[in-house]
Amino acid sequence: xxxxxxxxxxxxxxxxxxxxxxxxxxxxxxxxxxxxxxxxxxxxxxxxxxxxxxxxxxxxxxxxxxxxxxxxxxxxxxxxxxxxxxxxxxxxxxxxxxxxxxxxxxxxxxxxxxxxxxxxxxxxxxxxxxxxxxxxxxxxxxxxxxxxxxxxxxxxxxxxxxxxxxxxxxxxxxxxxxxxxxxxxxxxxxxxxxxxxxxxxxxxxxxxxxxxxxxxxxxxxxxxxxxxxxxxxxxxxxxxxxxxxxxxxxxxxxxxxxxxxxxxxxxxxxxxxxxxxxxxxxxxxxxxxxxxxxxxxxxxxxxxxxxxxxxxxxxxxxxxxxxxxxxxxxxxxxxxxxxx
Amino acid sequence: xxxxxxxxxxxxxxxxxxxxxxxxxxxxxxxxxxxxxxxxxxxxxxxxxxxxxxxxxxxxxxxxxxxxxxxxxxxxxxxxxxxxxxxxxxxxxxxxxxxxxxxxxxxxxxxxxxxxxxxxxxxxxxxxxxxxxxxxxxxxxxxxxxxxxxxxxxxxxxxxxxxxxxxxxxxxxxxxxxxxxxxxxxxxxxxxxxxxxxxxxxxxxxxxxxxxxxxxxxxxxxxxxxxxxxxxxxxxxxxxxxxxxxxxxxxxxxxxxxxxxxxxxxxxxxxxxxxxxxxxxxxxxxxxxxxxxxxxx
Numbered sequence: 001x002x003x004x005x006x007x008x009x010x011x012x013x014x015x016x017x018x019x020x021x022x023x024x025x026x027x028x029x030x031x032x033x034x035x036x037x038x039x040x041x042x043x044x045x046x047x048x049x050x051x052x053x054x055x056x057x058x059x060x061x062x063x064x065x066x067x068x069x070x071x072x073x074x075x076x077x078x079x080x081x082x083x084x085x086x087x088x089x090x091x092x093x094x095x096x097x098x099x100x101x102x103x104x105x106x107x108x109x110x111x112x113x114x115x116x117x118x119x120x121x122x123x124x125x126x127x128x129x130x131x132x133x134x135x136x137x138x139x140x141x142x143x144x145x146x147x148x149x150x151x152x153x154x155x156x157x158x159x160x161x162x163x164x165x166x167x168x169x170x171x172x173x174x175x176x177x178x179x180x181x182x183x184x185x186x187x188x189x190x191x192x193x194x195x196x197x198x199x200x201x202x203x204x205x206x207x208x209x210x211x212x213x214x215x216x217x218x219x220x221x222x223x224x225x226x227x228x229x230x231x232x233x234x235x236x237x238x239x240x241x242x243x244x245x246x247x248x249x250x251x252x253x254x255x256x257x258x259x260x261x262x263x264x265x266x267x268x269x270x271x272x273x274x275x276x277x278x279x280x281x282x283x284x285x286x287x288x289x290x291x292x293x294x295x296x297x298x299x300x301x302x303x304x305x306x307x308x309x310x311x312x313x314x315x316x317x318x319x320x321x322x323x324x325x326x327x328x329x330x331x332x333x334x335x336x337x338x339x340x
Numbered sequence: 341x342x343x344x345x346x347x348x349x350x351x352x353x354x355x356x357x358x359x360x361x362x363x364x365x366x367x368x369x370x371x372x373x374x375x376x377x378x379x380x381x382x383x384x385x386x387x388x389x390x391x392x393x394x395x396x397x398x399x400x401x402x403x404x405x406x407x408x409x410x411x412x413x414x415x416x417x418x419x420x421x422x423x424x425x426x427x428x429x430x431x432x433x434x435x436x437x438x439x440x441x442x443x444x445x446x447x448x449x450x451x452x453x454x455x456x457x458x459x460x461x462x463x464x465x466x467x468x469x470x471x472x473x474x475x476x477x478x479x480x481x482x483x484x485x486x487x488x489x490x491x492x493x494x495x496x497x498x499x500x501x502x503x504x505x506x507x508x509x510x511x512x513x514x515x516x517x518x519x520x521x522x523x524x525x526x527x528x529x530x531x532x533x534x535x536x537x538x539x540x541x542x543x544x545x546x547x548x549x550x551x552x553x554x555x556x557x558x559x560x561x562x563x564x565x566x567x568x569x570x571x572x573x574x575x576x577x578x579x580x581x582x583x584x585x586x587x588x589x590x591x592x593x594x595x596x597x598x599x600x601x602x603x604x605x606x607x608x609x610x611x612x613x614x615x616x617x618x619x620x621x622x623x624x625x626x627x628x629x630x631x632x633x634x635x636x637x
Binding site for chain 2: 074
């Protein structure tokens, strides 16, 4: 009896082992990948990479992808640390790399490949009870947000607006969204008035604007999209053209200007040689449209051709940042990245 | 041979205990050293006068400005506001526990007060943000902002009630019973004995308790960071968003300011200011405590 049971157990174990081996044979190559991919940077772009990391885990469960949200500036600092073994492999950015950061990369010998992954618009929002402001010009925004601004009430914004106290909400100084908005609206880096309510957490900004009748705030479009019932969009009027409100279409075709921008990823060229990093980036670019347009991420996906061009850029190892050159910034992305 | 070994053991234990005792001194000196050296770097670029008298604090924005008064104003608003809440409640609690309450009540109330003191401060901050502001302040005063000094002052006040009440309670109990009995013998009511005999008699202890509680409220970090806001400004309106010195240090430390820049050095300058202020308050409180101890011994 004893040996019979033991023999039966052995048979089961052997069968299970054979089954496992067969299953393992049939896995895709990705499943055998192991390693770490370190990503950090913009909190605006992070949801895309985080969603990719989640999906990628199903493909390559042994690859550990960590995504930090130190902000665009903080991400570049971690991308370009003095000690090579502390550097991140990929950094997300909601603005192109700055000249000072480029210089540092050159000094440290860090070669990177810049690719676009999505478009984002900065949504300017007001409280739903605000029924007087449907659009603002960039000039009005500048007068509101510039340093030393004395605009304390809506009536100072435009004659005809009621005398309701104006309360401002926006990202803090570490945010790439802050950098981009201030440089675009006011014109100089970090030139912003100090008496607004800053927060790195966009959810706090949503709560602030939603709870305050005289509030005006700005943050990435996806946070508006998630909270449409609590906020009202303000159209942006440039010159004589009719005001444009941000939505996926107007962001992609450039009508929502100048507050739409590409979200970028900078990949360390040496890190890209590692199979897990390469597999991760290929996975991201192959599934980019699906990931970016998922309602939980809700950015504006690029054209498929651009994703393919980005992949070719990575494969060819074309280093440097085309968008660091201000002349390239107004051009459509197909022109900037289109030629591999 | 055994005496030699024993002497060695005694010596080793002595050295070890001495080292442990020195750790606290070394750490204190180390903290002061770090604060001082980095602050000196800061004051090479910004004059002390500009720092102490400027009314605009904007080290991270252009154009830069390093006047600390807005942060001091914010800190004082929260500190004084907290005292306004904590002193009446704490004092009344202490008087009740020492003069009025039956023994069994004291047995229950004292541990409960300790629990209040033991709640982590970040929970208080969270409580301010999600309960005090939206459910208490906004319905009563609709112009309250999402972040405001009042909700921070309220929760910090609740936080320091146990400090005040237990220190005042100790001060009251230190008074000899004969003082109270003299009052009762002269047909004074319990209220008269509490307010006219006990309270003035223990006044220096009460003042010391209030000062220590103020020092704690000024140094409070997490609750104000969550609840009071990040907008440095000089204002008298507690319903607006302000920034305290502690919240500013949190903001810059958690951000991506590179080491060695002047923005980084502001952390140490503000930290030094905070340290000096709380040190002065604590020294005054100690002086007052010593005086109160001498009077009845």
